[in-house]
Amino acid sequence: MPLSGEEIRRRLAAFAKDWKDYAGTERSEAQTFLNQLLECYGTDRKGVGAHFEELTPAGGFMDMIWPRVCIVEMKRPEESSRLLAHRRQALDYWQRSGTPQIPAPRYVVVCSFHRFEVFEPGAVYTEPMAEFGIEELPERQDALLFLAGGSPVFTGARSELTREAVVLVTDVYRSLRERSAADLDTLRDFILQTVWSLFAEDFQMLPSMLFTRLLDGLIAGGDSRSSEEELGQLFRYLAIREPRPSDRSPYAGTPYANGGLFERPAAVHLEPGELQLLRYAADFDWKRVEPAIFGNLLQGALGRDRQWALGAHYTSEADIRRVVEPTIVDPWRERVEATTTLKQVRELQQDLTTYTVLDPACGSGNFLYVAYRELRRIEAALRRREADMLRAAGKAEQASMSLFFPLANMRGIELDPFAVDLARVTLWMAQKLAVEELDIPEEPLPLADLSGIRRGDALRMQWPRADAIVGNPPYHGSQRVRKELGDDYAEWLRHEFGIGLKDYAVYWFRKAHERLEPGGRAGLVATNSVTQNRNREPSLTWIVETGGVITDAISTQDWSGEAAVDVSIVNWVMEPAAPPATTSLDGVVVEGITPALRATGSDASRAVALPANSGLSFQGPMPVGRGFVLERAEAEALLARTDADYRLVVRPYLVGEDIAVSLDQGPSRFVIDFAVRPLEDAMQFPAALDVLRRTVKAERERNRDRFRREHWWLLGRPVIAMRQALAPLGRYIAGTATGKRILFAWQDPWTCPSNAMMRSPSLMTTRWECSPQRSMANGREPSHPPLKTGSATRQLRPLRPFPGHSPTNRHERASANSPAA
Template sequence: MSERVEQIEAFVAYAKTLKGDEKGEAQVFCDRLFQAFGHEGYKEAGAELESRVKKASGKGVNFADLIWKPRVLIEMKKSSEKLHLHYQQAFDYWLNAVPNRPRYVVLCNFKEFWIYDFDKQLNEPVDVVRLQDLPARYTALNFLFPDNPDPLFGNDREEVSRVAASKVAQLFRSMVARGIPREQAQRFVLQAVVAMFAEDIDMMPAGTTLRLVQDCLEHGQNSYDVFGGLFLQMNNKAAAQGGRYKGVPYFNGGLFATVQPIELTTDELELLGKKDEGAAWQNWAKINPAIFGTIFQQSMDKGERHAFGAHFTHEADIQRIVGPTIVRPWRERIDAAKTMAELLEIRKALLNFRVLDPACGSGNFLYVAYREMVRLEIKLMARLDKEFSWKTVQKQAQATSLISPRQFFGVERDSFGVELTKVTLMLAKKLALDEAADVLERDQIELPLAEDEALPLDNLDGNILCRDALLSDWPEVDTIIGNPPYQSKNKAQQEFGRAYLNKIRSVFPEIDGRADYCVYWFRKAHDQLKQGQRAGLVGTNTIRQNYSRISGLDYIAKHNGTITEAVSTMPWSGDAVVHVSIVNWVKGEDDGKKRLYIQSGNDPAGGWDYKDLDEINTSLSFSTDVSQAQRINANAEKGGCYQGQTHGHKGFLPEPAEAKAMIKASKANAKVLFPFLIADDFLGAVDKLECRYVIDFQTRDLLQAKAFKRPFEHLEKTVLPTRKEAAKKEKDRNKEALDADPEAKVNKHHENFLKRWWLMSYAREDLMQTLAPLSRYIVCARVTHRPIFEFVSTAIHPNDALSVFALEDDYSFGILQSGIHWEWFINRCSTLKADFRYTSDTVFDSFPWPQEPSADAVRLVAKRAVEVRQLRSKLKVKHHLSLRELYRAIEGPGEHALKKAHKLLDEAVRGAYGMSKKADVLETLLELNETVVAAEADGKQVVGPGIPPSASKLKNLVTTDKLTISPTSWANNAPVKT
């Protein structure tokens, strides 16, 4: 530790000898800085000087002074430079420093280090460290050390917000636990939150709340009286002239219109006032309103530590909506204005601009939008002062009153979220005024700010509405932003109930019932927009796929909508463990390039890329848009791709020992007990696999099934009770729906399961009948990062985690395992979080097979397919690896035998299609899809999956390798030609 300090002290001494010349000394300053933090120099650490970064406009490049991915970007300025003036430049550099965007950004003028963590805190530095303080404060730059310890920041608003939210949430939980009505407890804590904020941001005398708590804890005062008195005074238009509430002004008649005092326990008072720990001891001026509400709301009903694990939406992610939809269009208007009259007209429009979040939660999107619009106004007014002087302008413009919270509207079903949003926006006004005053003073701009704007707080009861946004009218506004609820179609009925779903679908009958819940918001938002208005929403990443895309983004595109900026898919920073797409669009045309971001992997800080396109397709893809490819009957009707069997209850899967005991008790039981294969069995196993079993009575009726005594009794004991209970719950839900609407559609899903409770939920009889005459079939995991195909013996039953192909020839295997099919797969499939999902209706049914392959081409594809499997089997044994591990190895750089084998297979498959080496795979397949679909429409025969007619006379296209079953375990036999 002392050696580190000595090195940093030496660096500080050296840095003080520099003149602070950005051009001549920035590079040596950075090199010595890296040496001070334990490197031989910046170059040896792997950093780059004058690193190229695409411009935000997409045209040309900028040069960042230093980038060390994925750690830090350093931008140097001369010693006399005001660093705040370069915030936007630093942010733009960071935003476009992809892939592997650095986590931290440092602005430095040789005298100060302004440290930013944009993923965590967008608005201001997480710390500012003076050069002379670096030996004592170097831990703020810990990320510069080779071992990368966690940095310790002095202005980490996230940490302060978590601590404060945790204490207030504990107070709420304690009051509710001892019988205080929930609504009363909520109002009390919100009033206390406003009071603690107010005293730390100079809206009422400092320490007011803390003194009241101490009066109760140390002097025996009654909290019922003192807090009740405070809140009543905050609703009194006449300020107190004396006593303990002297100087407490009038706040408003909204939040404080109802005051219901509560007598707090000693423990509850300590949650507020325990020295250095209580909520009132926290510096509420450092609380981040953009995240506080979410942390608090999520913590109220969770465990004590939940505030420290609770997820919230990072401001950087909110800016992916607010920036393109609100800030950038206004900034472009301001920058394009040439005259004072134009600027004043823009300001007038800005002061009348109304924003809606129809699923506002606790108000974080609205807060960020409010703050950014205030900054836009200050930018506009500063330009007026600079170019025309305020004395000239003031005859035509009123004092700078700033954007009003009354321009912001929200809809939310949760009543407490509504109240949190109101509080957030009320406080935003004071914070915005303070920020504006600081900017004007700092930049020496003479603009008059209207006085007494912060109080009283605006009453936003008419702006933030407690109702169901999908079943009610929305306020008339100019733009729509937000993050609608996440709910897949599969869970919606369980979560919302059948009656509610029926209501929603009756209001939106044109939306496919298989679309995700967020699609309704996209659809309604677009219908709400007027020509030229913009919207930006977050949706599950299925918004770009299948039924959700068709009902959502396709609808927008076909109804005069233009996507202006989007993120294809990324892990969301909010509470839901979900991958999302972010879409910004305008109703009408939009000139210029449109930016599409795509992220690979699960790390928000890395793996990013973007392109500036003439048009963003509704699949949100860089590639040729194949979303419009159509179903090919030769694929779908032949039944080439199936979903495996869905057992539906773990009772159908007896333990291996129990299954063997059943067979031992009666050999006849082997007719209904089968080996059962799941995806991980063949992907994750290195050696032999333990056999798992499934009870499958296939098409047998109740009496026929009962003849197999042991298996039947096992299901009767394990499955039957569960199915009775599920059917009862379904019946109750249906009654609720029918009571609301006698004509409502109801679900008899579990009722039908109960009628045939001894059978698997979906035994896939058509699949099993199709497989019966085959010697083997092909499988791949339905949810996978990369589809890996394998042959399986028909003695083994496939689980529904598998996509099953009723094909036994090596040619078909080669087509499916090729990179050509993979390209189609990743551009046509749906996803589950970050993984792709192989489905018949999206991938297989539309995939065009080679239509005129020669016999030699077919033979070569089959040969290369066998070689791939032979090599896989050999490498598995030699290196003791699973199939999954083998394929992960070929995804990275470097030579690999399996990579070469796949390259040869791809060349063979291209030959079967008549596709040149340079031909674009997706363009070729999309054209072929259109040709095949058109041919079918004309009644012509087309070539589907399986051995094509041109190779019907070829022999040796069906080899014998496959996953087979021995009496006690799986075995993967090496491929052998027959």
């Protein structure tokens, strides 16, 4: 039975008293300490599957891992003041702890017996969500509540900038937009100028909490004060070098910032409620800002519909690092560690100042933020190496501080104007955070020119030269490209790239590779359909065949954002001067990586079809028109009519989710299915035909496919061969076409399977095994596992194409229209 909060607090108080004076090593007592800590939360370590001294792929040992829940890294008490130095080790363990089957634990704890740091790396990678001493543990019990199987609550003496602060700012934006307080460009400028000001005053870039004082005055002054004038005046001073405010002015000491952010000083009237929301946001500690929050701000500004139309799905920092580290950080770290002379170090410093990074789908700038931060840390490591060499040579330390990595070396392209400006704000913040973290004598004001973050359609634009290309291209499956981007754009893609219509990410992989120079690197995130069949050949296979070497990849993992997809992460180098020292697949060092994201020697992508499977497996009909699919109430109304036997054309409609989620594995929807009946026969069911006239006809008459245009009352892909195979049967097997595992269920002949289903008229008695190289004719993400026969692993035969749009054989048409079909 779960313990009460008071009981946990009581146990933790006794625990803290017992351990507060411990002064030994981590090895001698760490396991006792952790067992007792778990007991305080009512958890039996062995019972939940947590274990000690887990070996990592890199050869280190995690002190404790509770799969899917947490990793604990212990240090001796004297390290309490130096836990910052041990974070990377713990986070590296976390990075390597996940597998495609078992994701990495959600939380990481670094503990020195006397002090705790708690991380949630998938949300905020580098900063702890909570940190406290053992004497605070009873009152901070909620920060470790995951040890009791619950959700932690991260609070502290200092308010951290969380998503709550972003929500406040976003709510102001929405309120202003809904009441048309100004044109959208002005509102966008206002909200971004406000965000930067909240950040700047906490870093004393604005004097004496100026922005907060202005808000307080406006709230207290009521109608006698004007936010449009007073906040507008602050933004005007930030925009211009001269004249500066007088010493008596409330704006005294306001710096010149501009950088493009204040090129159009925004003057907007705020209602009292909007002022109060901004004042609440000002109470947060904006020095603790993390870029992960800005995707949320952009989402709030775009709205979900606009977000989906842009394919804009945001990446957690943990996933960003799976691109940035192998593509940018690791190669630079190797170069730094290889230096042996002062001359080499200084040449490398010079090389770093010319190194450029491009994110061609930069969104709110998260990839660029992480890349910039890590490059500044590389820069600091070079300076430390220079200083060490000078000291070793007996010279006074003269490490050069005249060369700085330029913020303008970060380049980006983004379609949405709000995102472009937000990415620039993110990078300006990144510069100040780097200056503070690394104690760099660099002045972040005036703001750097970031015109290299450009607005436009990246696939239509010339990309700037870059040493590294990183990012998360928009997600549109090939079947959604026309709907989301339009027919003209789809045709342009076909002709521009010469590879037909593929998943949208395929074109980004090709363009990125084309822009790389020898030795250049790229790392992209995409849905895992990029590794499969029709998408793999024109992307990863083409990259490998034209000089690319895949150096690090995640074959498939659950997406960290809200998009319900699995992703692959691919990092490669163009024509390397020497073979990569190591290649890593799913966190494990392998000899090489194939385009199918399999270890060299285990590639099943070239498996051939089994001829014996011909005519035994089919893809179900594709509606091509939402009006075909009915909710239960609509279907029951048609089925209750007596003017015709509507059971012949209104059928239960099975989708993969029904098999995967529903207890009875039966259909939850219905579909109007005229099979291949001509229009005159379909008119015998007038109510069903009227539904399609209202909901489908206009859309289908605009379809580019002639058959679908002229036969608007028929499903877009009737699949005659499947109907003929099922016609004589009393039942058939349906299987899911997407998902990590294929799931089967018996279905009766009245049930119509969807195009996201695989059907088999007979049960094949053979052994199945898992493989990411699954084959479906429609090129969806995961599909069939391969069939094991003898010593060869072979694919289930791809679904046969639709044999013809207008069957002329009378018997063929009759069997396709039969009730059992």
